[in-house]
Amino acid sequence: MNDSAAGGGNGGDGVARTPVGDGTRAVRAGLPEPVKHEPTLPGPVFAAHFHLPGDPTGPYTYGRDENPTWTLLERAIGELEAPGAQDADGVETLVFASGMAAVSSVLFSQLSAGDAVVLPDDGYQALPLVRDQLEAYGIEVRTAPTGGDAQLEVLDGARLLWIESPSNPGLDVCDIRRLAEAAHARGALVAVDNTLATPLGQRPLDLGADFSVASGTKQLTGHGDILLGYVTGRDRPAMAAVRSWRKIVGAIPGPMEAWLAHRSIATLQLRIARQNTSALAVAEALRGRPEVTGLRYPGLPDDPAHAIASRQMRRFGCVVSFVLPTRARAERFLDALRLVDDATSFGGVRSTAERRGRWGGDAVPEGFIRLSVGAEDPADLVADVLRALDASAH
Ligand SMILES: *Cc1c(COP(=O)(O)O)cnc(C)c1O
Numbered sequence: 001m002n003d004s005a006a007g008g009g010n011g012g013d014g015v016a017r018t019p020v021g022d023g024t025r026a027v028r029a030g031l032p033e034p035v036k037h038e039p040t041l042p043g044p045v046f047a048a049h050f051h052l053p054g055d056p057t058g059p060y061t062y063g064r065d066e067n068p069t070w071t072l073l074e075r076a077i078g079e080l081e082a083p084g085a086q087d088a089d090g091v092e093t094l095v096f097a098s099g100m101a102a103v104s105s106v107l108f109s110q111l112s113a114g115d116a117v118v119l120p121d122d123g124y125q126a127l128p129l130v131r132d133q134l135e136a137y138g139i140e141v142r143t144a145p146t147g148g149d150a151q152l153e154v155l156d157g158a159r160l161l162w163i164e165s166p167s168n169p170g171l172d173v174c175d176i177r178r179l180a181e182a183a184h185a186r187g188a189l190v191a192v193d194n195t196l197a198t199p200l201g202q203r204p205l206d207l208g209a210d211f212s213v214a215s216g217t218k219q220l221t222g223h224g225d226i227l228l229g230y231v232t233g234r235d236r237p238a239m240a241a242v243r244s245w246r247k248i249v250g251a252i253p254g255p256m257e258a259w260l261a262h263r264s265i266a267t268l269q270l271r272i273a274r275q276n277t278s279a280l281a282v283a284e285a286l287r288g289r290p291e292v293t294g295l296r297y298p299g300l301p302d303d304p305a306h307a308i309a310s311r312q313m314r315r316f317g318c319v320v321s322f323v324l325p326t327r328a329r330a331e332r333f334l335d336a337l338r339l340v341d342d343a344t345s346f347g348g349v350r351s352t353a354e355r356r357g358r359w360g361g362d363a364v365p366e367g368f369i370r371l372s373v374g375a376e377d378p379a380d381l382v383a384d385v386l387r388a389l390d391a392s393a394h
Contacts, residue, residue, distance in 0.1 A: 021269075022200050022269045023269040023270065025079060025080065025083065025269075026080065026200070026265055026266060026267070026268045026269040027266045027267075027269075029075070029076035029077075029079045029080055029265055029266075030072045030073060030074075030075035030076025030077075030078075030079060030262060030265075031072070031076075032072065041072070041259075041262060041263065042068070042069075042072070043259060044069045044255035044256050044258065044259035045067055045068045045069045045255055046255050046256075047060075047063055047067065047255075048062070048063040049061070049062050049063060050062075050063075059071070063252075064247060064250050064252055065247055067252075067255055067258070069255045069258045069259050069262075070095050070252075070253065070255075070258050072262055073095055073258045073259075073261055073262045073265075074092075074093040074094060074095055074230070075093070076262055076265050077093045077095070077199065077216075077220075077230050077232060077265070078091060078092070078093035078232055080199035080200060080265070080268075081093065081194075081199040081203060081204075081205060081212050081232040082203065082205045082206070082232060082234075083203075085205070085234070089234065090234055090235070090236050090239075091205065091232065091233070091234050092232070092233060092234075092236075092239045093230055093231065093232040094230065094231050094239070094242055094243055094246060095216075095228065095229070095230045095252075095253050095258060095261075096228070096229035096230060096231070096246060096251050096252070096253060097227065097228070097229065097251045097252055097253050097254075098215065098217065098227040098228065098229050098251070099195060099213075099214060099215020099216065099217055099218075099227070099228070099229040100126055100215075100229065101229050101246075101249075101251035102213050102214065102215070102229030102230055102231050102251075103124075103126075103130070103193070103213055103229070104130065104249075104251070105231060105242050105245040105246055105249070105251060106160075106191050106211055106213055106231055106242055107130060107134065107160070107162070108134075108137075108245060109238075109241040109242050109244065109245035110159065110160050110189060110238060110241065110242075111134065111137075111139045111159060111160060112137075112138075112139070113137060113138030113139065114138060114139075114140075115139050115140070115158075115159040115160070116139070116140040116141075116142060116157055116158045116159060117134065117139060117140070117141055117142070117158060117159060117160045117161075117162060118142045118143070118144060118151055118154050118155060118158050118160070118161045118162060118188075119131060119141055119142070119143050119162045120143065120144065120145065120146045120162065120163065120164050120167060121143035121144065121145055121363075122145050122146050122167050122170050122172060122362075122363065123146065123162075123164040123167050123168065123193065124164060124168050124193065124195075125168075125359060125361045125362055128361060131143075142154040142158065145172070146163070146164060146165060146166075146167040146170070146172040146173070146174050147172040147173060147174055147304070147305065148174075149174065149175070149178070149179070151163075151174070151179055151182075151183075152179070152182055155182060155183055155186050155188060156186060157186070158183070158186070158188045159188055159189065160188055160189045160190075160191060161179060161180075161183040161188050161189070161190045161191070162191050162193070163176060163179060163190065163191065163192045163193065163209070164192070164193040164195075164196075165192065165193075165197075165202075166196045166197065166298055166305070166309070166316075166317060166319075167196075168195065168196055168319070168346075168370075169319075169321055169356050169362055169364065169368070169370040170296065170321065170362075170364070171196075171296040171297065171298060171305065171317075171319065171320075171321050172296075172304075172305055173298055173305035173308050173309045173312075173313075174308070175308050175311075175312070176192060176202075176204060176207040176208065176209060176312055177207045177208050177312065180207060180208030180209055181208060184208070189210045189211070189235070189238065190208065190209045190210050190211070191209065191210065191211040191212075191213050192204035192207075192209040192211070192212055192213070193213055193214060194212045194213065194214045195214040195215045195218050195219075195220075196218070196219075196317050196319060196346075197313055197315070197317055198214075198218075198219050198220050198268065198272065198315075198317075198347075199212070199214075199220075200268060200269060200272055200314065200315055201272070201276075201313050201314055201315040201316065201317060202312060202313045202314065202315075205232065205233075205234055207312055210233055210234060210235050210238060211231055211232070211233040211235075211238070211242075212231070212232045212233075213229070213230070213231050213232075214229065214230055215227075215228070215229050216228030216229055216230055216261055217229070217345065217347075218345065218346055218347030218348075219268075219271070219272065219275070219317070219318055219346070219347030219348075220261070220264075220265065220268065220347070221260070221261045221264040221265070222264055222267070222268070222271050222347055222348055222349055223264060223348055223349055224345060224348035224349075224350065224352075225260070226257045226260050226261060227257070228253055228257055228258070228261050271349060271375055272315055272318070274375045274378075275318035275347075275349075275373050275374060275375055276299070276315050276316060276317060276318050276373075277378065278318075278373045278374075278375075278376070278378040278381055278382075279297060279299070279316070279317065279318045279319065279320050279373040280297065280299045280300070280316070281378045281381075281382055282320055282371065282373055282378075282381060282382055282385055283295065283297035283299070283300050283320045284300070285382045285385065285386055286320065286322055286385070287300070289386075289389055291324060291325055291329070291389065291393070292322045292323070292324065292389075293322070293323045293325075294321070294322055294323035294365070294368070295320070295321075295322040296320070296321045296322070297316065297317075297319075297320045297321075298313065298316045298317065299316030299317075318346065318347060318372055318373045318374075319346050319347075319370060319371065319372050319373070320370075320371045320373065321356075321368065321369065321370050321371070322368075322369055322371070323364075323365050323367045323368050323369070324367035324369060324392075325367055326366065326367050327355065327357070327366035327367055329367060329392055329393075330355045330366070330367040330368070330369055331355060332391070332392035333369070333388050333389060333391075333392040334353055334354070334355060334369070334388075335392075336387070336388035336391035336392050337353065337384055337385070337388045338384055338388075339351060339376055339380060339381055339384040340352060340353045340371065340374075340381070340384060340385070340388075341353075342354060344359075345372070346370065346372030347372060348372065348374060349374050349375040350374045350375075350376075351371070351372060351373055351374035351376060351381060352371075352372045352374070353369055353370065353371040353372065354369070354370055355367070355368065355369060356368045356369070356370050371385075
Protein backbone atom coordinates (compact mmCIF):
# COMPACT_ATOMS: atom_id res chain seq x y z
CA MET A 1 0.00 0.00 0.00
CA ASN A 2 1.22 3.45 -0.73
CA ASP A 3 -0.09 6.62 0.71
CA SER A 4 0.05 9.82 -1.26
CA ALA A 5 -1.75 12.11 1.12
CA ALA A 6 -0.17 15.51 1.51
CA GLY A 7 3.01 15.21 3.52
CA GLY A 8 3.54 17.38 6.52
CA GLY A 9 6.22 17.77 9.00
CA ASN A 10 8.48 20.40 10.27
CA GLY A 11 11.62 18.52 9.36
CA GLY A 12 12.58 21.52 7.29
CA ASP A 13 13.80 19.35 4.42
CA GLY A 14 11.01 20.30 2.05
CA VAL A 15 10.35 16.68 1.09
CA ALA A 16 8.07 16.19 4.07
CA ARG A 17 5.92 19.05 2.83
CA THR A 18 5.23 17.61 -0.61
CA PRO A 19 3.00 14.58 -1.22
CA VAL A 20 5.15 11.50 -0.65
CA GLY A 21 4.65 7.80 0.00
CA ASP A 22 5.24 6.13 3.33
CA GLY A 23 8.67 4.78 2.36
CA THR A 24 9.91 8.23 1.41
CA ARG A 25 8.39 9.76 4.51
CA ALA A 26 10.00 7.13 6.75
CA VAL A 27 13.52 7.55 5.35
CA ARG A 28 13.39 11.36 5.66
CA ALA A 29 11.29 11.67 8.80
CA GLY A 30 12.65 14.18 11.28
CA LEU A 31 15.84 15.01 9.38
CA PRO A 32 17.16 18.51 9.95
CA GLU A 33 17.89 20.98 7.16
CA PRO A 34 21.06 19.79 5.36
CA VAL A 35 24.20 21.59 6.55
CA LYS A 36 27.44 21.33 4.60
CA HIS A 37 29.90 18.94 6.27
CA GLU A 38 27.31 17.83 8.83
CA PRO A 39 25.85 14.31 8.87
CA THR A 40 22.34 13.65 7.51
CA LEU A 41 21.16 12.40 10.87
CA PRO A 42 23.26 14.07 13.58
CA GLY A 43 24.68 11.67 16.13
CA PRO A 44 23.40 11.31 19.69
CA VAL A 45 23.94 14.32 21.92
CA PHE A 46 25.22 13.14 25.30
CA ALA A 47 24.60 15.96 27.71
CA ALA A 48 23.27 16.16 31.26
CA HIS A 49 23.29 19.96 30.98
CA PHE A 50 23.83 22.58 28.31
CA HIS A 51 25.68 25.90 28.39
CA LEU A 52 23.14 28.30 29.85
CA PRO A 53 24.38 31.76 30.83
CA GLY A 54 21.78 34.28 32.00
CA ASP A 55 18.07 33.58 32.25
CA PRO A 56 17.35 29.86 31.93
CA THR A 57 15.35 29.85 28.70
CA GLY A 58 14.94 26.75 26.49
CA PRO A 59 15.03 24.79 24.37
CA TYR A 60 18.00 23.00 25.93
CA THR A 61 18.71 23.57 29.58
CA TYR A 62 18.92 20.31 31.52
CA GLY A 63 19.02 16.75 30.17
CA ARG A 64 15.84 15.56 31.89
CA ASP A 65 13.77 18.28 30.21
CA GLU A 66 14.91 18.20 26.60
CA ASN A 67 17.61 16.83 24.34
CA PRO A 68 18.29 17.62 20.64
CA THR A 69 18.38 13.91 19.78
CA TRP A 70 14.87 13.50 21.20
CA THR A 71 13.71 16.57 19.29
CA LEU A 72 14.61 15.00 15.94
CA LEU A 73 13.06 11.66 16.91
CA GLU A 74 9.90 13.37 18.16
CA ARG A 75 9.60 15.17 14.83
CA ALA A 76 10.10 11.91 12.95
CA ILE A 77 7.40 10.06 14.88
CA GLY A 78 5.07 13.06 14.65
CA GLU A 79 5.46 13.15 10.86
CA LEU A 80 4.38 9.51 10.70
CA GLU A 81 1.56 9.66 13.28
CA ALA A 82 0.03 12.87 11.96
CA PRO A 83 1.41 13.79 8.53
CA GLY A 84 0.41 17.28 7.56
CA ALA A 85 -0.64 18.19 11.08
CA GLN A 86 2.41 19.36 12.91
CA ASP A 87 3.09 22.34 15.14
CA ALA A 88 0.52 24.51 13.38
CA ASP A 89 -2.29 22.24 14.56
CA GLY A 90 -0.87 21.80 18.03
CA VAL A 91 0.17 18.21 17.38
CA GLU A 92 3.11 17.29 19.56
CA THR A 93 5.13 14.11 20.19
CA LEU A 94 7.04 13.23 23.35
CA VAL A 95 9.41 10.27 23.64
CA PHE A 96 9.83 8.15 26.75
CA ALA A 97 12.11 5.51 28.23
CA SER A 98 9.67 2.69 27.38
CA GLY A 99 6.15 2.03 26.22
CA MET A 100 4.97 1.71 29.81
CA ALA A 101 6.55 5.06 30.67
CA ALA A 102 4.45 6.59 27.89
CA VAL A 103 1.28 4.72 28.92
CA SER A 104 1.69 5.68 32.58
CA SER A 105 2.44 9.29 31.72
CA VAL A 106 -0.87 9.69 29.94
CA LEU A 107 -2.91 7.86 32.59
CA PHE A 108 -1.32 9.44 35.64
CA SER A 109 -1.12 12.96 34.18
CA GLN A 110 -4.75 13.02 33.01
CA LEU A 111 -6.48 11.29 35.91
CA SER A 112 -6.84 12.23 39.55
CA ALA A 113 -8.76 10.94 42.55
CA GLY A 114 -12.48 10.73 41.85
CA ASP A 115 -12.07 10.42 38.05
CA ALA A 116 -13.17 7.31 36.16
CA VAL A 117 -11.24 5.64 33.34
CA VAL A 118 -12.26 2.86 30.94
CA LEU A 119 -9.51 0.30 30.23
CA PRO A 120 -9.58 -2.80 28.01
CA ASP A 121 -9.85 -6.10 29.92
CA ASP A 122 -7.94 -7.94 27.17
CA GLY A 123 -5.08 -5.50 26.62
CA TYR A 124 -1.36 -5.41 27.37
CA GLN A 125 -0.39 -7.57 30.31
CA ALA A 126 0.85 -4.69 32.48
CA LEU A 127 -2.55 -2.97 32.46
CA PRO A 128 -3.85 -4.93 35.49
CA LEU A 129 -0.82 -3.67 37.45
CA VAL A 130 -1.59 -0.13 36.31
CA ARG A 131 -5.19 -0.68 37.35
CA ASP A 132 -4.12 -1.53 40.92
CA GLN A 133 -2.04 1.65 41.09
CA LEU A 134 -4.81 3.84 39.66
CA GLU A 135 -7.25 2.43 42.22
CA ALA A 136 -4.76 3.01 45.01
CA TYR A 137 -4.84 6.69 43.99
CA GLY A 138 -8.65 6.79 44.19
CA ILE A 139 -9.35 6.56 40.46
CA GLU A 140 -12.32 4.43 39.41
CA VAL A 141 -11.32 1.82 36.83
CA ARG A 142 -13.97 0.31 34.56
CA THR A 143 -13.14 -2.34 31.99
CA ALA A 144 -14.61 -3.60 28.73
CA PRO A 145 -13.38 -6.01 26.06
CA THR A 146 -11.73 -4.50 22.97
CA GLY A 147 -14.26 -5.85 20.45
CA GLY A 148 -18.04 -5.53 20.57
CA ASP A 149 -18.52 -1.85 21.59
CA ALA A 150 -19.23 -2.67 25.27
CA GLN A 151 -17.15 0.43 26.11
CA LEU A 152 -20.25 2.46 25.21
CA GLU A 153 -22.07 1.09 28.25
CA VAL A 154 -19.45 2.25 30.75
CA LEU A 155 -18.50 5.63 29.26
CA ASP A 156 -20.92 7.88 31.15
CA GLY A 157 -19.00 10.15 33.48
CA ALA A 158 -15.60 8.75 32.48
CA ARG A 159 -12.70 11.17 32.03
CA LEU A 160 -10.62 8.97 29.71
CA LEU A 161 -11.26 6.05 27.36
CA TRP A 162 -8.23 3.83 26.77
CA ILE A 163 -8.30 1.71 23.60
CA GLU A 164 -5.82 -0.92 22.44
CA SER A 165 -6.56 -1.85 18.84
CA PRO A 166 -5.47 -4.33 17.65
CA SER A 167 -5.21 -5.73 21.17
CA ASN A 168 -2.19 -7.64 22.41
CA PRO A 169 -2.23 -10.65 22.41
CA GLY A 170 -5.78 -11.43 21.24
CA LEU A 171 -5.65 -9.22 18.09
CA ASP A 172 -9.19 -7.95 18.50
CA VAL A 173 -10.11 -4.62 16.93
CA CYS A 174 -12.63 -1.93 17.79
CA ASP A 175 -14.14 0.89 15.76
CA ILE A 176 -11.92 3.74 16.96
CA ARG A 177 -13.83 6.53 15.21
CA ARG A 178 -17.16 5.39 16.60
CA LEU A 179 -15.87 5.03 20.17
CA ALA A 180 -13.99 8.34 19.99
CA GLU A 181 -17.14 10.16 18.90
CA ALA A 182 -19.14 8.56 21.72
CA ALA A 183 -16.44 9.41 24.27
CA HIS A 184 -16.13 13.02 23.11
CA ALA A 185 -19.91 13.43 23.23
CA ARG A 186 -19.64 12.56 26.94
CA GLY A 187 -16.67 14.85 27.52
CA ALA A 188 -14.06 12.07 27.80
CA LEU A 189 -10.59 12.11 26.26
CA VAL A 190 -9.51 9.16 24.10
CA ALA A 191 -6.13 7.42 24.02
CA VAL A 192 -5.24 4.64 21.59
CA ASP A 193 -2.34 2.23 22.16
CA ASN A 194 -0.94 2.09 18.61
CA THR A 195 1.92 -0.32 19.34
CA LEU A 196 0.76 -3.23 17.25
CA ALA A 197 -0.31 -1.25 14.18
CA THR A 198 2.57 1.27 14.14
CA PRO A 199 1.88 4.73 12.67
CA LEU A 200 2.16 3.30 9.16
CA GLY A 201 -0.62 0.85 9.96
CA GLN A 202 -3.03 3.19 11.69
CA ARG A 203 -3.27 6.89 12.59
CA PRO A 204 -5.38 7.21 15.73
CA LEU A 205 -5.43 11.03 15.62
CA ASP A 206 -7.02 10.92 12.16
CA LEU A 207 -9.63 8.56 13.62
CA GLY A 208 -10.51 11.08 16.32
CA ALA A 209 -8.28 10.07 19.24
CA ASP A 210 -6.65 12.72 21.43
CA PHE A 211 -3.54 10.64 22.10
CA SER A 212 -1.71 7.96 20.15
CA VAL A 213 0.49 6.13 22.65
CA ALA A 214 2.89 3.33 21.81
CA SER A 215 5.79 1.16 22.72
CA GLY A 216 8.57 1.91 20.25
CA THR A 217 10.26 -1.24 21.53
CA LYS A 218 8.28 -3.36 19.08
CA GLN A 219 7.91 -2.94 15.30
CA LEU A 220 8.51 0.82 15.26
CA THR A 221 12.23 0.27 15.95
CA GLY A 222 12.09 -3.40 15.02
CA HIS A 223 15.46 -4.85 16.05
CA GLY A 224 14.72 -6.08 19.55
CA ASP A 225 17.59 -4.05 20.99
CA ILE A 226 16.06 -0.96 22.61
CA LEU A 227 13.13 0.05 24.79
CA LEU A 228 11.28 3.22 23.87
CA GLY A 229 7.85 4.79 24.10
CA TYR A 230 6.06 7.85 22.78
CA VAL A 231 2.89 9.89 23.03
CA THR A 232 1.55 11.95 20.12
CA GLY A 233 -1.30 14.25 21.05
CA ARG A 234 -3.24 17.22 19.74
CA ASP A 235 -4.63 18.76 22.94
CA ARG A 236 -2.11 21.36 24.12
CA PRO A 237 -3.03 21.47 27.83
CA ALA A 238 -3.24 17.67 27.97
CA MET A 239 0.17 17.33 26.31
CA ALA A 240 1.66 19.95 28.63
CA ALA A 241 0.57 17.73 31.53
CA VAL A 242 2.15 14.67 29.87
CA ARG A 243 5.40 16.63 29.38
CA SER A 244 5.36 17.72 32.98
CA TRP A 245 4.82 14.11 34.10
CA ARG A 246 7.86 13.00 32.05
CA LYS A 247 9.93 15.64 33.80
CA ILE A 248 8.60 14.75 37.26
CA VAL A 249 9.18 10.99 36.99
CA GLY A 250 12.22 11.31 34.74
CA ALA A 251 10.99 8.57 32.40
CA ILE A 252 13.31 9.75 29.64
CA PRO A 253 15.07 7.80 26.88
CA GLY A 254 18.87 7.81 26.70
CA PRO A 255 20.29 9.76 23.76
CA MET A 256 21.81 6.57 22.30
CA GLU A 257 18.44 4.78 22.36
CA ALA A 258 16.73 7.80 20.83
CA TRP A 259 19.29 7.96 18.03
CA LEU A 260 19.09 4.21 17.35
CA ALA A 261 15.31 4.53 17.20
CA HIS A 262 15.51 7.35 14.67
CA ARG A 263 17.98 5.38 12.55
CA SER A 264 15.67 2.34 12.68
CA ILE A 265 12.59 4.29 11.59
CA ALA A 266 14.26 4.87 8.21
CA THR A 267 13.55 1.21 7.38
CA LEU A 268 10.08 1.05 8.95
CA GLN A 269 8.17 0.91 5.68
CA LEU A 270 10.56 -1.73 4.25
CA ARG A 271 10.33 -3.89 7.36
CA ILE A 272 6.58 -3.58 7.52
CA ALA A 273 6.19 -4.42 3.85
CA ARG A 274 8.16 -7.63 4.35
CA GLN A 275 6.94 -8.63 7.79
CA ASN A 276 3.24 -7.93 7.32
CA THR A 277 3.11 -9.68 3.94
CA SER A 278 4.81 -12.71 5.48
CA ALA A 279 2.43 -12.59 8.46
CA LEU A 280 -0.50 -12.95 6.08
CA ALA A 281 1.26 -15.86 4.33
CA VAL A 282 1.89 -17.58 7.67
CA ALA A 283 -1.72 -17.00 8.75
CA GLU A 284 -2.97 -18.48 5.47
CA ALA A 285 -0.75 -21.54 5.93
CA LEU A 286 -1.98 -22.01 9.50
CA ARG A 287 -5.61 -21.73 8.39
CA GLY A 288 -5.29 -25.03 6.53
CA ARG A 289 -4.15 -26.97 9.62
CA PRO A 290 -6.66 -29.01 11.60
CA GLU A 291 -4.77 -28.73 14.93
CA VAL A 292 -4.91 -24.90 14.78
CA THR A 293 -7.93 -23.17 16.28
CA GLY A 294 -8.70 -19.57 17.25
CA LEU A 295 -6.50 -18.25 14.45
CA ARG A 296 -6.44 -14.43 14.45
CA TYR A 297 -4.86 -12.03 11.98
CA PRO A 298 -6.79 -8.86 11.16
CA GLY A 299 -5.54 -9.03 7.56
CA LEU A 300 -7.21 -12.43 6.91
CA PRO A 301 -10.39 -11.72 4.92
CA ASP A 302 -12.42 -14.08 7.13
CA ASP A 303 -11.05 -12.79 10.45
CA PRO A 304 -13.86 -11.49 12.70
CA ALA A 305 -12.06 -8.12 12.92
CA HIS A 306 -11.29 -7.77 9.21
CA ALA A 307 -14.22 -5.54 8.27
CA ILE A 308 -13.49 -2.89 10.92
CA ALA A 309 -9.72 -3.31 10.54
CA SER A 310 -9.83 -2.63 6.82
CA ARG A 311 -11.82 0.55 7.38
CA GLN A 312 -9.38 2.07 9.86
CA MET A 313 -6.03 0.34 9.28
CA ARG A 314 -3.69 0.71 6.33
CA ARG A 315 -1.60 -2.32 7.28
CA PHE A 316 -2.45 -5.20 9.59
CA GLY A 317 0.67 -5.85 11.63
CA CYS A 318 3.21 -8.66 11.91
CA VAL A 319 1.61 -10.66 14.74
CA VAL A 320 -0.46 -13.80 14.24
CA SER A 321 -2.10 -15.60 17.15
CA PHE A 322 -3.58 -19.09 17.35
CA VAL A 323 -4.25 -21.96 19.71
CA LEU A 324 -2.75 -25.47 19.71
CA PRO A 325 -4.70 -28.25 21.45
CA THR A 326 -2.60 -28.48 24.64
CA ARG A 327 0.20 -26.79 26.51
CA ALA A 328 2.49 -29.74 25.75
CA ARG A 329 1.76 -29.52 22.03
CA ALA A 330 2.45 -25.78 22.07
CA GLU A 331 5.76 -26.32 23.89
CA ARG A 332 6.84 -29.02 21.41
CA PHE A 333 5.92 -26.68 18.55
CA LEU A 334 8.05 -23.86 19.96
CA ASP A 335 10.96 -26.29 20.54
CA ALA A 336 10.77 -27.56 16.99
CA LEU A 337 10.94 -24.13 15.32
CA ARG A 338 14.38 -23.36 13.86
CA LEU A 339 13.92 -19.88 12.39
CA VAL A 340 11.66 -18.55 15.14
CA ASP A 341 13.13 -17.78 18.55
CA ASP A 342 11.15 -18.73 21.66
CA ALA A 343 11.03 -15.25 23.16
CA THR A 344 8.56 -12.61 24.24
CA SER A 345 7.95 -9.22 22.63
CA PHE A 346 7.19 -8.77 18.92
CA GLY A 347 7.83 -6.70 15.85
CA GLY A 348 11.54 -7.48 15.39
CA VAL A 349 13.32 -8.47 12.18
CA ARG A 350 13.92 -11.94 13.68
CA SER A 351 10.75 -13.96 14.15
CA THR A 352 9.75 -14.82 17.70
CA ALA A 353 6.96 -16.85 19.25
CA GLU A 354 5.86 -17.75 22.72
CA ARG A 355 3.21 -19.59 24.66
CA ARG A 356 1.52 -16.58 26.12
CA GLY A 357 -0.08 -18.47 29.01
CA ARG A 358 3.36 -19.01 30.60
CA TRP A 359 3.18 -15.49 32.06
CA GLY A 360 -0.23 -15.76 33.67
CA GLY A 361 -2.24 -12.54 33.48
CA ASP A 362 -3.58 -12.86 29.93
CA ALA A 363 -6.93 -14.63 29.69
CA VAL A 364 -5.76 -17.07 27.02
CA PRO A 365 -5.89 -20.89 26.63
CA GLU A 366 -2.82 -22.94 27.65
CA GLY A 367 -2.01 -23.69 24.00
CA PHE A 368 -2.24 -20.02 22.88
CA ILE A 369 0.71 -18.96 20.71
CA ARG A 370 1.63 -15.40 19.79
CA LEU A 371 3.84 -15.48 16.71
CA SER A 372 5.69 -12.36 15.56
CA VAL A 373 6.74 -12.59 11.93
CA GLY A 374 10.18 -11.22 11.10
CA ALA A 375 12.01 -10.29 7.92
CA GLU A 376 13.19 -13.78 6.94
CA ASP A 377 12.26 -15.06 3.47
CA PRO A 378 8.53 -15.80 3.68
CA ALA A 379 8.81 -19.25 2.08
CA ASP A 380 11.47 -20.28 4.62
CA LEU A 381 9.30 -19.12 7.47
CA VAL A 382 6.12 -20.81 6.28
CA ALA A 383 8.08 -24.04 5.75
CA ASP A 384 9.60 -23.83 9.24
CA VAL A 385 6.22 -23.25 10.89
CA LEU A 386 4.55 -26.11 9.02
CA ARG A 387 7.48 -28.46 9.71
CA ALA A 388 7.38 -27.59 13.43
CA LEU A 389 3.64 -28.26 13.50
CA ASP A 390 4.26 -31.71 11.99
CA ALA A 391 7.18 -32.40 14.35
CA SER A 392 5.11 -31.43 17.40
CA ALA A 393 2.27 -33.87 16.60
CA HIS A 394 3.81 -36.47 18.93
C1 LIG B 1 5.00 -3.92 24.83
C2 LIG B 1 3.74 -3.14 24.92
C3 LIG B 1 3.63 -2.07 25.83
C4 LIG B 1 4.74 -1.70 26.79
O1 LIG B 1 5.90 -1.32 26.12
P1 LIG B 1 7.36 -1.41 26.78
O2 LIG B 1 8.21 -0.75 25.76
O3 LIG B 1 7.64 -2.88 26.98
O4 LIG B 1 7.31 -0.69 28.07
C5 LIG B 1 2.44 -1.37 25.85
N1 LIG B 1 1.42 -1.69 25.05
C6 LIG B 1 1.49 -2.72 24.17
C7 LIG B 1 0.31 -3.04 23.31
C8 LIG B 1 2.65 -3.48 24.09
O5 LIG B 1 2.71 -4.50 23.24
